[in-house]
Amino acid sequence: MPRTTHRTRTLALGAVLTSVALAAAGCTSGSSPKPGGQNSPGTSADAANVNGGGTPVKGGTLKLLGNSDVDHLDTASAYYSVSYVIERAYARQLFTYPAATDPNKVNAVVPDLATELPTAANGGISADGLTYTIHLRQGPMWNTTPARAVTAQDEVLGMKRLCNPTQNSVGAPSYYEGVIKGFSEYCAGFAKVKQTIPDMKAYITGHDISGVTAVDANTVRFTLVKPASDFLNILAMPFSSPAPVEYLNYMPDDANFRQHTISDGPYQITSYTPSQSIKLDRNPAWTKAADPVRDAYVDHIQVTEGPDEAAVQQQIQAGTADMEWDTSVPTASIPALRATKDPRLGIYTSGISNPFLIFNFQSPNNGGALAKPAVRQALEYAIDKVAIGQIYGGPSLNTPLDQTLPPGSLGYQQMDPYATPGSKGDAAKCKSMLAAAGYPNGLQLTDLVRNAGKHPAVAQSVQTDLKACGVTVTLDPVPQGDYYGKYLGVPAIAKAGKWDISEPGWIPDWFGNNGRSTIEPLFDGRTYGPGATDWGDVNDAQVNALIDQALAASDETTAAGFWHQADQRLMAIAAIVPFESQSTPVFRSDRVHNAIFEPFSQQYDVNEIWLSPNS
Amino acid sequence: MSADMTADSGAGPADTVDAARSTAPAGGGTSAAEPSSGAIEGRSPWQLAWLLLRRDKAAMISLGFIVFISLVAALAPLLAHLIGYGPTDQDRTNGITVDGLPVGPSSAHWFGTDNLGRDILVRVIYGTQVSLLVGVASTLLAVAMGVLVGLAAGYFGSVVDTVLSRAMDVVLSFPFLLFAIALVSIYGSGLGISVFVIAFFTWAAVGRIVRGQTLSIREKEYIEAARSLGAGDLRIMFVDVLPNLLAPVIVYTTLLIPIAIVFEATLSFLGLGVVPPTPTWGNMLSDSQDFYQVAWWFPFFPGLALLLTTLAFNLLGDGVRDALDPRAGRLFQD
Numbered sequence: 001m002p003r004t005t006h007r008t009r010t011l012a013l014g015a016v017l018t019s020v021a022l023a024a025a026g027c028t029s030g031s032s033p034k035p036g037g038q039n040s041p042g043t044s045a046d047a048a049n050v051n052g053g054g055t056p057v058k059g060g061t062l063k064l065l066g067n068s069d070v071d072h073l074d075t076a077s078a079y080y081s082v083s084y085v086i087e088r089a090y091a092r093q094l095f096t097y098p099a100a101t102d103p104n105k106v107n108a109v110v111p112d113l114a115t116e117l118p119t120a121a122n123g124g125i126s127a128d129g130l131t132y133t134i135h136l137r138q139g140p141m142w143n144t145t146p147a148r149a150v151t152a153q154d155e156v157l158g159m160k161r162l163c164n165p166t167q168n169s170v171g172a173p174s175y176y177e178g179v180i181k182g183f184s185e186y187c188a189g190f191a192k193v194k195q196t197i198p199d200m201k202a203y204i205t206g207h208d209i210s211g212v213t214a215v216d217a218n219t220v221r222f223t224l225v226k227p228a229s230d231f232l233n234i235l236a237m238p239f240s241s242p243a244p245v246e247y248l249n250y251m252p253d254d255a256n257f258r259q260h261t262i263s264d265g266p267y268q269i270t271s272y273t274p275s276q277s278i279k280l281d282r283n284p285a286w287t288k289a290a291d292p293v294r295d296a297y298v299d300h301i302q303v304t305e306g307p308d309e310a311a312v313q314q315q316i317q318a319g320t321a322d323m324e325w326d327t328s329v330p331t332a333s334i335p336a337l338r339a340t341k342d343p344r345l346g347i348y349t350s351g352i353s354n355p356f357l358i359f360n361f362q363s364p365n366n367g368g369a370l371a372k373p374a375v376r377q378a379l380e381y382a383i384d385k386v387a388i389g390q391i392y393g394g395p396s397l398n399t400p401l402d403q404t405l406p407p408g409s410l411g412y413q414q415m416d417p418y419a420t421p422g423s424k425g426d427a428a429k430c431k432s433m434l435a436a437a438g439y440p441n442g443l444q445l446t447d448l449v450r451n452a453g454k455h456p457a458v459a460q461s462v463q464t465d466l467k468a469c470g471v472t473v474t475l476d477p478v479p480q481g482d483y484y485g486k487y488l489g490v491p492a493i494a495k496a497g498k499w500d501i502s503e504p505g506w507i508p509d510w511f512g513n514n515g516r517s518t519i520e521p522l523f524d525g526r527t528y529g530p531g532a533t534d535w536g537d538v539n540d541a542q543v544n545a546l547i548d549q550a551l552a553a554s555d556e557t558t559a560a561g562f563w564h565q566a567d568q569r570l571m572a573i574a575a576i577v578p579f580e581s582q583s584t585p586v587f588r589s590d591r592v593h594n595a596i597f598e599p600f601s602q603q604y605d606v607n608e609i610w611l612s613p614n615s
Numbered sequence: 616m617s618a619d620m621t622a623d624s625g626a627g628p629a630d631t632v633d634a635a636r637s638t639a640p641a642g643g644g645t646s647a648a649e650p651s652s653g654a655i656e657g658r659s660p661w662q663l664a665w666l667l668l669r670r671d672k673a674a675m676i677s678l679g680f681i682v683f684i685s686l687v688a689a690l691a692p693l694l695a696h697l698i699g700y701g702p703t704d705q706d707r708t709n710g711i712t713v714d715g716l717p718v719g720p721s722s723a724h725w726f727g728t729d730n731l732g733r734d735i736l737v738r739v740i741y742g743t744q745v746s747l748l749v750g751v752a753s754t755l756l757a758v759a760m761g762v763l764v765g766l767a768a769g770y771f772g773s774v775v776d777t778v779l780s781r782a783m784d785v786v787l788s789f790p791f792l793l794f795a796i797a798l799v800s801i802y803g804s805g806l807g808i809s810v811f812v813i814a815f816f817t818w819a820a821v822g823r824i825v826r827g828q829t830l831s832i833r834e835k836e837y838i839e840a841a842r843s844l845g846a847g848d849l850r851i852m853f854v855d856v857l858p859n860l861l862a863p864v865i866v867y868t869t870l871l872i873p874i875a876i877v878f879e880a881t882l883s884f885l886g887l888g889v890v891p892p893t894p895t896w897g898n899m900l901s902d903s904q905d906f907y908q909v910a911w912w913f914p915f916f917p918g919l920a921l922l923l924t925t926l927a928f929n930l931l932g933d934g935v936r937d938a939l940d941p942r943a944g945r946l947f948q949d
Contacts, residue, residue: 330905332906332908332909332910334714335714336909387707389715390711390712390713391731392715393714394712394713394714394715396714451886454905456886456902457731459891460703460891460892461705461731463703463892464703464704464705464731475890475892476803477804477886477891478800
């Protein structure tokens with residue numbers, strides 16, 4: 001099964017999705033040896049398995065093997081986490097996340113194309129928090145002929161291309177619209193443009209986003225609508241990459257575009273065969289001196305697509321491939337790998353809550369019982385979170401989670417407002433609370449479940465737990481590809497009572513200061529509507545107000561306080577039943593050294609790996 | 616009327632009687648037709664067929680197995696009670712490892728457990744219910760449709776035949792799985808839709824056979840006689856033609872049941888069949904996909920049940936065909 005290859009926004013929008021819930025996803029390596037430090041086998045969830053000893057060697061071909069293709073190669077639209085595995089090699093942003101094993105550093109943005117992080121002290125951020133002035137470093141070049149410097153104008157163009165009127169526009173417009181001044185207006189105008197290359201080119205060259213300007217070749221200025229303490233996180237999204245002017249000569253991310261990508265990273269795409277292979281070679285225009293975050297040890301990166309999860313795993317174990325591309329380590333084979341302390345297995349603790357139980361607040365079934373907090377609070381006690389963790393590989397990969405924010409997100413403070421013995425559920429308590437809430441005879445609920453992967457098992461586990469509490473659950477299986485787009489994201493279906501509960505998954509688009517990518521999309525009731533990701537219509541005035549305050553906070557510490565309060569409030573009203581936070585297992589071949597887990601792509605940073613010589 | 620109508624004395628039972636008489640003694644000393652040697656007994660064609668079938672050991676063993684699993688299906692709740700687990704009970708203490716892996720066969724779980732700690736023996740037993748129910752129900756539905764359409768096409772001929780035959784061709788050329796997936800995504804999965812989908816894709820084959828037989832039967836002189844006596848179309852079709860079709864229809868029905876059972880398992884395997892947590896063999900095989908390397912018992916027992924059941928129905932079907940149509944070569948000589 002493919003690993004959760006999608007950032008969840010896409011999932012939520014129901015575009016092309018396959019599976020989030022396989023999302024054995026994870027991120028930060030907890031307390032961990034530094035690269036170059038001691039190599040520890042992946043027996044503990046907190047052990048980073050870097051294989052960093054020895055002197056880095058340049059050269060060789062890093063072979064990635066997996067099942068499916070990228071969603072896009074165009075940085076404006078690529079949204080799968082697997083796409084970012086290679087984007088990190090060919091596309092740079094103003095800011096990015098470092099290759100680090102220190103959990104305190106890995107989710108904090110660092111300069112990439114920019115010379116430094118803008119702050120109020122260095123004049124990068126204005127006193128009102130609305131203007132960001134960012135200086136680009138000298139040295140980064142496009143691999144054009146001849147090679148050309150990456151300029152502030154390229155960054156402006158990159159932002160302008162985001163809301164092109166084709167289907168290959170930015171996957172997460174909400175990070176830009178309503179944040180950057182003039183962005184919504186620019187997009188509204190762009191939406192009316194005919195989808196031809198000359199028309200789109202004319203619009204882009206003839207119109208500007210008022211909040212994005214190139215002061216000079218090396219200075220770009222962003223003006224915001226309101227303060228956003230996570231604005232640098234937004235600029236670190238691959239969407240925010242600069243774009244070379246040559247891109248105006250193509251339809252965004254069409255087949256022709258994909259054969260002509262332009263790189264400012266250490267590697268360039270030299271060969272791309274859809275759904276078969278991607279080959280990257282060194283970019284001659286790149287210099288290490290102008291790149292503070294990438295080392296680029298290997299000479300070539302070869303991505304091969306086709307085999308399924310089990311076949312990929314076998315090939316990596318045999319050494320004929322080096323890393324997983326979009327697949328994951330099969331859950332069933334992890335116990336054996338751990339038992340033999342296989343050093344090639346790395347398990348990385350996570351910032352991902354997946355899956356979790358949502359309630360349809362709009363459901364007319366049971367007399368609208370699910371809209372009552374007391375009913376939902378009773379159900380909070382029903383779930384055996386350990387049993388659900390076992391479906392995803394047991395305690396080495398799963399930690400029971402009792403709040404909406406998983407560890408790794410800003411504002412996380414551990415809490416367990418509905419504690420049960422050993423997190424295994426308390427049917428008696430659920431039953432008595434349900435009776436007290438006015439439902440002594442239980443409830444009849446319909447559980448909307450994806451009919452593939454581990455989803456049916458999760459639903460059946462929930463069904464068993466709720467049965468013990470007197471709640472009868474009927475499963476309603478739907479095709480995986482229709483789950484978000486045709487069911488969860490459709491208010492008419494929710495209001496008709498077609499579902500009462502469901503178990504979706506969610507991977508935030510970034511970690512750290514990421515409330516805009518977790519609580520806001522999942523629980524801001526004002527966004528409820530077709531395609532929204534507040535699927536159950538959680539709409540709480542207090543939560544909405546806290547979201548506004550957190551997003552407008554001038555600094556991270558203030559934002560953290562608001563996110564924490566929102567988390568508390570969401571659990572107080574029992575908005576969802578969280579199950580667990582998950583860790584990501586990653587497997588590498590023997591010859592892979594310096595494997596540094598990169599939360600953003602849920603995979604090792606291909607720029608940092610070096611291969612055993614003579615292998 | 617064709618010129619050769621006098622050359623053949625009729626199809627169906629009449630044929631069978633003659634043929635059975637002529638071949639039974641040739642079968643060897645233990646002829647079914649001569650338990651009381653010498654005395655000539657009157658036997659109906661069906662009695663003769665049954666006598667022939669009883670001599671087919673493979674068919675009789677298969678029949679015994681089918682009776683056995685039918686009993687198992689009927690007594691599933693009782694058996695589950697005796698074993699001590701319900702089909703959806705999750706034994707989270709002994710039925711699953713800490714890491715969430717199934718536990719192998721033991722005294723507590725004879726066939727082991729699945730990935731949710733459920734007893735595989737009990738689930739295989741319950742799976743029998745669904746397999747038999749869907750297998751038999753969809754086959755009966757398919758046969759009913761096939762007989763009606765085939766009879767009409769063969770009997771009326773001309774435009775009716777053309778239209779119905781082309782309809783059958785269209786159905787036979789439909790991609791089964793694509794259609795099943797489309798139907799299920801529109802109507803949702805479930806037992807009823809499974810039965811319908813399977814029947815829809817198998818009736819046309821029955822229809823073709825029935826049409827072919829009807830084409831030849833309607834030319835027989837006794838049909839001509841019936842018609843000249845003033846019998847209506849419906850009476851001729853159902854009273855004069857249909858009984859003579861029973862032999863091929865029965866044979867085909869027996870052979871269709873295993874096909875339907877496999878279809879059902881396929882649908883369940885793809886998540887398009889019976890809704891979980893109801894155990895079916897296909898569901899169980901599907902669940903076992905991620906675990907077959909570490910838990911052989913998980914796919915083995917439902918797979919074995921599926922294999923034995925389809926094999927039993929197929930062997931029985933062969934036996935029935937041999938018994939009803941002795942001119943065909945026997946699968947196993949005795």
